[in-house]
Structures are given as C-alpha cells and as structure tokens.
Amino acid sequence: MDRNLGILVAALLLVASTCESAIFNPVSESHRSAASELLSSADGSFGSLEETYEALKTFEVLGIEKKPDIRTSACVSAVKILSSTSSALKDLFHALRVNGVLKCELNDQAFPGIGSKLKDSLNGASSLLDFYYSIGGLILIKDQTSEVDVHISDADRIFRSIKALSQSDGRWRLNSNNPESSNDAAGIALEALSGVISLASSEIDSSLIATLKNDISKLFDGVEKYDDGTCYFDEKLVDAHGHKGPLSASASIVRGITALAAVSSENLNLPGEKVLGLAKFFLGIGIPGSAKDLYYQIDALSCLESIRGSVPLILSLPATVLSVTKKDQLKVKVSTVLGSAAPPLSVKLMQIFVSGSKDASVIDQKLKFDPENSVHVLETLPTNVDVGNYIFSFEIIFDEPEHKNKYATGGRTRVPIHVTGVIKIDSAEIAILENDLGSVETQKKLDLPGESAVALSANHLQKLRLSFRLTTPSGQVFKPHQAFLKLKHDSGVEHIFVVANSGKKFEIILDFLGLVDKFFYLSGTYDLQLTVGDSVMENSFLQPLGHIELDLPEAPEKAARPPPQPVDMYSRYGPKAEISHIFRVPEKRPPRELSLAFFGLVILPFFGFLAGLFHLRANLKNFPKSIHATFAILFHLGIAAVLSLYALFWFKLDLFTTLKTLGLLGIFLMFVGHKTLSHLASTSAKLKTT
Amino acid sequence: MGRSTTTTKDAQALIHSLRTAYAATPTNLKIIDLYIVFAVVTAIIQVGYMAIVGSFPFNSFLSGVLSSVGTAVLAVCLRIQVNKENKEFKDIGQERAFADFVLCNLVLHLVIMNFLG
Numbered sequence: 142m143d144r145n146l147g148i149l150v151a152a153l154l155l156v157a158s159t160c161e162s163a164i165f166n167p168v169s170e171s172h173r174s175a176a177s178e179l180l181s182s183a184d185g186s187f188g189s190l191e192e193t194y195e196a197l198k199t200f201e202v203l204g205i206e207k208k209p210d211i212r213t214s215a216c217v218s219a220v221k222i223l224s225s226t227s228s229a230l231k232d233l234f235h236a237l238r239v240n241g242v243l244k245c246e247l248n249d250q251a252f253p254g255i256g257s258k259l260k261d262s263l264n265g266a267s268s269l270l271d272f273y274y275s276i277g278g279l280i281l282i283k284d285q286t287s288e289v290d291v292h293i294s295d296a297d298r299i300f301r302s303i304k305a306l307s308q309s310d311g312r313w314r315l316n317s318n319n320p321e322s323s324n325d326a327a328g329i330a331l332e333a334l335s336g337v338i339s340l341a342s343s344e345i346d347s348s349l350i351a352t353l354k355n356d357i358s359k360l361f362d363g364v365e366k367y368d369d370g371t372c373y374f375d376e377k378l379v380d381a382h383g384h385k386g387p388l389s390a391s392a393s394i395v396r397g398i399t400a401l402a403a404v405s406s407e408n409l410n411l412p413g414e415k416v417l418g419l420a421k422f423f424l425g426i427g428i429p430g431s432a433k434d435l436y437y438q439i440d441a442l443s444c445l446e447s448i449r450g451s452v453p454l455i456l457s458l459p460a461t462v463l464s465v466t467k468k469d470q471l472k473v474k475v476s477t478v479l480g481s482a483a484p485p486l487s488v489k490l491m492q493i494f495v496s497g498s499k500d501a502s503v504i505d506q507k508l509k510f511d512p513e514n515s516v517h518v519l520e521t522l523p524t525n526v527d528v529g530n531y532i533f534s535f536e537i538i539f540d541e542p543e544h545k546n547k548y549a550t551g552g553r554t555r556v557p558i559h560v561t562g563v564i565k566i567d568s569a570e571i572a573i574l575e576n577d578l579g580s581v582e583t584q585k586k587l588d589l590p591g592e593s594a595v596a597l598s599a600n601h602l603q604k605l606r607l608s609f610r611l612t613t614p615s616g617q618v619f620k621p622h623q624a625f626l627k628l629k630h631d632s633g634v635e636h637i638f639v640v641a642n643s644g645k646k647f648e649i650i651l652d653f654l655g656l657v658d659k660f661f662y663l664s665g666t667y668d669l670q671l672t673v674g675d676s677v678m679e680n681s682f683l684q685p686l687g688h689i690e691l692d693l694p695e696a697p698e699k700a701a702r703p704p705p706q707p708v709d710m711y712s713r714y715g716p717k718a719e720i721s722h723i724f725r726v727p728e729k730r731p732p733r734e735l736s737l738a739f740f741g742l743v744i745l746p747f748f749g750f751l752a753g754l755f756h757l758r759a760n761l762k763n764f765p766k767s768i769h770a771t772f773a774i775l776f777h778l779g780i781a782a783v784l785s786l787y788a789l790f791w792f793k794l795d796l797f798t799t800l801k802t803l804g805l806l807g808i809f810l811m812f813v814g815h816k817t818l819s820h821l822a823s824t825s826a827k828l829k830t831t
Numbered sequence: 832m833g834r835s836t837t838t839t840k841d842a843q844a845l846i847h848s849l850r851t852a853y854a855a856t857p858t859n860l861k862i863i864d865l866y867i868v869f870a871v872v873t874a875i876i877q878v879g880y881m882a883i884v885g886s887f888p889f890n891s892f893l894s895g896v897l898s899s900v901g902t903a904v905l906a907v908c909l910r911i912q913v914n915k916e917n918k919e920f921k922d923i924g925q926e927r928a929f930a931d932f933v934l935c936n937l938v939l940h941l942v943i944m945n946f947l948g
Binding site for chain 1: 937
C-alpha cells in the first residue's frame with residue numbers, strides 16, 4: 142500500500158515536473174498606454190464605423206477617457222447611417238453599436254423604422270452573417286430604447302435555421318453554399334443563437350439548447366494547447382482579407398460562449414481549465430502591435446471578466462527574483478483578467494521543485510494576506526531554499542466553497558523563481574611552489590573581492606597555486622558558472638585558465654615547466670586577473686590580483702611565435718601604403734628617320750618596275766575600244782576600289798563592314814570582269830582563226 | 832691560270848647564251864618576270880629592315896613579307912599558265928588565268944590587310 146502510494150506520488154511528480162511553468166500578468170498600465178498610442182488618430186475619426194466601434198470599446202474597457210472630437214465625429218457618422226432609409230444591414234449594425242457606446246442624440250422616430258427593417262431582414266435571412274447582424278441590431282435597439290417591440294415570434298424556426306449551418310465538429314459554416322467551416326463563424330453563430338434565446342417571445346424547446354451544449358463541448362474538444370496551459374482556437378483557412386488567425390477566432394468564440402452563458406437558464410458546464418487557458422492565451426500575447434489585435438484581446442478579456450460560471454482568476458507575481466541575503470519576501474497577487482479584485486481566498490505554497498533536477502519538497506504553507514496592497518505574502522522563504530532556480534507550485538483556496546462554481550483557478554499554478562544571494566569567498570590565497578618538492582616559497586593571503594595587489598616572481602621551474610572557497614548564504618558549497626584566472630603579458634598576449642573545484646575548495650595550479658611552450662617563451666610581467674561569476678551570485682566580480690614576474694628560458698628555433706595582437710584601430714583602417722605598379726616595358730622601336738628611310742627604300746622597286754615596263758615597251762594597244770571600253774575601265778576601277786577598301790580597312794573599318802562591302806564590290810567586279818575578259822577572249826579567238 | 836680564264840670565258844658564254852635565249856621570250860612573259868623581280872626585291876628589303884630593327888610587330892613583318900612573296904608566287908603561276916609552250920595548260924585561256932590571278936591576289940591582300948594589325 143505504501144509502496145504503491147509512493148510510486149503514484151513519484152509518477153505524479155514526474156508528470157508534474159514535465160509541465161512548463163510561466164508567468165501571466167493581468168491587464169496593466171502598459172495596455173492603456175499602448176491603446177492611447179495605437180488608437181490615436183489625427184482628425185478624431187478611425188476610418189470605418191467598425192473600426193470606430195472597436196476603438197471606442199477598447200477605450201471603454203480600459204477606462205480611458207475619450208476625446209470629445211472622437212465622440213462628435215463618430216456620432217455624426219452613426220446618426221447619418223441610422224437616419225437614412227437605405228443603409229445596408231451591416232452598416233446599421235455597426236452604427237447601432239457605436240450609438241450604444243456613445244449614446245448619441247438620435248431622433249426617436251428612427252428606431253421603429255430600423256426595428257421593422259431588421260425584422261424583415263431577419264425573416265428573409267439565409268447566411269450566418271445576415272442572422273447575426275439582424276439579431277444583434279435588435280438586441281442593441283432593445284438596450285437603447287423601450288418603445289420598439291423587438292421580440293421574435295418564430296424563434297424556434299430561426300434557431301433551427303442557424304443550427305442547420307453547424308458541422309459535426311462543433312464549427313459553423315457561413316452559408317449553405319460554402320462548405321468551409323471555421324471557428325470564427327462558430328463564435329458568430331453562438332452569439333446569434335444567444336440573441337435569439339433572449340429575444341424569443343415564448344420559451345425555446347429545451348432539447349435545442351441541449352444540442353447547443355453538445356456543440357460547445359465538441360468545439361472545446363478541438364481547442365489547441367501549449368505546454369504551459371494556454372489554450373486557443375486556431376483557424377485553418379485563410380480569409381481573402383488574410384486577417385483571420387488564432388486571435389480573432391478565439392476572441393469570436395469567447396464572445397459567443399459569454400453571450401450564451403449569460404442568457405441560458407442552466408449552467409453550460411464550460412471546462413474551467415480551458416477557459417483559464419483561453420484567458421492565459423489572451424494575456425500571454427503581451428501588448429499587441431495593431432489596433433485590431435488590441436481590440437480582440439481587450440474585448441475577449443472583458444468577456445472573460447464576467448463570464449457566468451467560470452471567471453478565470455490569474456495568479457501573478459510582481460517580482461520573480463528574490464534575494465536570500467536581503468531577505469526578500471515572496472509576494473503573490475490574485476486578480477481577474479482585467480485586474481479587478483478577486484473574491485476572498487487564500488493562496489498556499491504547496492511544493493517547491495528545483496529546476497533542472499527531480500528534487501521536490503512538499504511545503505503546504507499558507508501565505509499571509511495583506512489587505513492594503515491586496516497581495517499574499519510569504520514572509521520567510523522555507524529554510525531549504527538556497528540560491529538557485531526553483532519552480533514554486535501554488536494553489537488557490539476559496540473562503541466560500543460556492544465560489545468554486547463561479548471561478549476557474551486551474552488547480553496548481555507553477556511559477557519559476559530565481560533566488561539570488563551574496564556568496565562568501567574565504568580562505569583565498571596565492572602561493573608560489575617549488576616544482577619537485579611542492580614546498581612553498583611565497584604565500585600571500587588574498588582579500589576577495591576587495592582590493593589586493595600582490596607582486597610575485599617565479600621562474601619556469603616553479604608552480605603558481607591559487608585557491609579559495611565559495612559558500613552560499615545557507616552554508617552550502619557553491620559552484621559558479623564562471624571561475625577564470627587570466628594572465629596577461631605586457632605585449633598583450635593573454636592566457637585564460639579555468640579554476641576547477643574539488644570537493645569544497647576551488648584550486649588551480651599552474652606548472653610553468655609545462656606551460657613554457659603555451660606562453661610562447663615570453664618572459665616578463667604578467668598581470669593576474671580572477672573572474673568569478675554566476676546568475677544567482679549577487680557579488681560576481683572581475684578582480685585584478687596583482688602581477689607576477691615570470692622568468693622563462695629562451696625560445697628555441699622552432700618555437701611558435703605569439704599571435705599578433707590586434708593593431709590599433711586607426712592604423713588598421715587608416716590609409717595604406719601607396720602601391721607602385723610595374724608596367725611592361727614597351728618594346729624598343731626604331732627611330733623614326735630610319736623607318737621613313739626604309740619606307741622610301743621599299744617604294745623604290747615599284748618605280749624600278751615602272752621603268753622596266755617602259756624599257757620593255759609595254760603598251761595598251763589591246764585595250765578594248767568603244768562600247769567594251771566601259772567594261773574594261775569599270776574592271777580596273779573595281780580593282781582599284783577593292784584595293785582602296787583594303788586601305789580603308791586598315792585605317793578605320795572593321796572586318797564585318799569590309800567583308801560586306803567586299804561582297805558587293807566582288808559581285809560587281811565579277812560581272813564586269815567576266816564581260817571584259819570574255820570579250821577579250823572572243824576577240825583573240827577571232828584573231829587566231831582568221 | 833688557264834683554267835680560271837676558261838671558267839670565266841665559259842661563264843661569260845653561258846650568260847650571253849642565256850641572255851639571247853631570254854630575249855626571245857614574248858613580251859607579256861617578260862612583264863610578268865619583271866613583276867616577279869619587283870615583288871621579290873620588296874620582300875628582301877623588308878627582311879633586311881627586320882634584321883636591322885628587330886621583329887617587334889612580328890605579325891606586321893610576316894604580313895608584309897608574305898604579301899610580296901605571295902604575289903610573286905601567284906605571278907609565277909600566271910606565267911606558267913599563260914606560257915604558250917606549256918602543253919598542259921592550253922585549254923585554259925589566258926584571260927581565265929589572268930582572272931584567277933586577280934582574284935587570288937585580292938583574297939591574299941584581304942588576308943594580309945587583316946593580319947597587318
């Protein structure tokens with residue numbers, strides 16, 4: 142029996158320790174200042190009536206004073222819509238909402254007309270949004286004036302038509318044509334149905350309400366959860382506006398179930414854990430960045446503030462870091478989501494878990510209530526709480542047992558607590574030891590973390606020993622995150638060593654004989670610096686201890702050079718040395734006169750050729766006469782043209798244009814040449830035969 | 832002594848006979864020969880220039896020399912084809928040979944001009 146109980150407790154502890162712990166804080170001043178910032182507009186208007194209503198509702202819930210120009214401009218647009226006879230259903234709904242918040246001056250004659258219009262559209266409604274706007278409008282009229290009769294006679298039929306759009310998983314479709322269902326539509330439907338129940342002139346069939354309870358429990362089955370107990374409703378489909386997400390879906394459902402819980406005569410039996418999870422979700426997003434998200438958050442929280450049957454209570458801590466040395470007291474605040482006071486209750490600290498290990502201790506201590514500040518105080522921390530990270534587990538117990546049915550507390554709340562303290566350092570001493578025998582040559586006591594400047598000297602045959610002890614405020618041995626000893630040479634080379642602990646003492650022994658290589662054989666003055674630090678240590682320090690003169694042997698040939706130290710920033714990023722480029726030495730060219738002389742020399746053979754021709758008595762007797770002369774002339778001209786094209790090619794043109802022109806000239810030359818030469822051939826043939 | 836005189840006498844006789852034989856060639860062939868001599872002399876002068884100043888723009892040197900030598904070679908081909916005593920080329924008319932000569936020269940000079948740089 143005992144063994145089984147023990148195993149059960151161990152198993153429970155194991156399960157409990159795997160759940161995460163987190164802090165949630167109710168709505169605070171930062172929400173108010175964010176609202177003033179996000180919802181400030183230059184000319185007092187917010188765009189559409191819907192946005193105006195959202196801004197006004199946010200201000201109202203947070204208790205922020207509205208500026209008068211906002212009121213006037215909003216009233217003007219609302220009254221305009223309500224007075225006109227051709228307004229759309231959606232606009233009427235939003236205008237009525239704005240009027241409900243601001244209570245503008247409206248002609249009383251307008252309401253009957255609006256009322257009958259809404260009833261007509263209710264009778265002819267087919268899509269979920271039509272039902273929602275018309276029913277919502279009628280409820281708003283009921284609140285704003287008593288002259289119009291808003292009761293619905295065929296409430297059953299309307300109930301059934303809305304119910305027809307529901308799905309088996311608890312979600313709703315927007316209209317019968319659209320097969321996609323969403324959580325957002327479910328919230329809208331629940332609000333509409335609660336409106337139908339409140340406006341019904343005769344009792345609605347209780348079996349219908351029972352199916353509604355069923356739908357809600359199925360809806361809650363589909364809620365998503367995080368490890369720290371937060372719950373939310375996610376939206377699978379993305380709207381064309383791209384605006385739907387977990388925030389709007391969860392807010393919509395919260396509005397729906399709040400409205401339903403308010404009008405139903407019996408308890409809806411909402412799961413308290415999940416309602417608390419939804420409250421934690423809305424508080425856990427912190428301060429949203431857009432006006433619409435802020436509206437969703439604040440509107441949902443205002444619904445959760447007064448939901449019938451399970452108002453969530455938030456346990457928050459103003460400070461989660463406590464100092465053992467300063468004897469800080471643990472303070473716990475319990476309030477509703479908007480920060481209002483909770484009913485009379487007491488908070489008990491049930492268990493303390495050590496973070497990162499399976500240790501847990503059962504405390505079961507009640508906290509004292511301080512009515513002035515309305516906080517619950519734990520005056521002294523339990524004796525076994527030393528410095529470190531813990532998870533405290535609290536439980537809320539109501540003074541009046543019937544409050545259990547009205548509020549949701551979620552059983553045990555786990556909160557991470559960081560306990561710090563001043564760590565005592567004693568028995569700190571630094572000594573130089575002889576290598577082989579370990580006998581002490583010099584020993585000096587250190588005062589940590591105070592001022593101390595020791596001057597030691599050692600050679601490579603000796604060792605340096607540093608030791609100290611760290612104790613927590615409750616006398617336990619303390620192992621910090623960081624314990625380093627740094628030696629820095631005059632030239633800037635640094636060496637860092639970790640100080641290890643063995644049992645109660647922290648000790649490091651630097652054997653210079655083995656470290657000669659690591660120190661790059663640099664002798665000289667080394668500055669000593671000790672760093673001891675931890676997140677729970679309030680007196681973490683970085684302390685220069687003094688300096689040590691090290692006498693190391695000469696560096697051998699192959700020893701590693703010390704790494705180059707970082708250069709002064711200005712020289713590194715300053716202008717660099719001028720680069721002188723080495724160009725290829727140009728080839729030696731002959732002097733100009735020599736080239737010109739040879740040019741003349743090359744031309745000479747041409748004249749020699751002409752002279753020779755003259756000497757041979759070459760003549761042009763065979764040149765064609767009359768009509769064929771033209772072809773012959775053209776032929777020679779064509780050749781001259783080609784040669785001059787080549788000359789032009791060398792001076793200026795590129796190959797492509799040359800080839801193009803050559804092609805054209807070539808064709809011409811071919812034609813002309815053929816003509817001429819064939820004529821010459823025929824004449825010479827004639828001469829031969831004759 | 833005697834032998835040298837006979838060799839010189841033989842050389843003189845040889846040259847004289849060559850000269851008379853050459854005088855018998857037709858004029859058009861003599862014109863072509865003159866052209867060949869002109870082209871080769873131009874080539875030799877260019878080589879001489881290169882020997883003096885070095886071959887720095889080597890492509891220009893090659894282009895110049897090959898232009899002269901190329902046109903000399905084409906002239907030799909023309910001479911062979913035009914010579915009436917060559918039996919193989921009787922079918923190809925003189926004008927046709929001349930047309931070939933002109934065309935090949937134009938192509939050669941296009942390449943030369945491109946290579947001249």
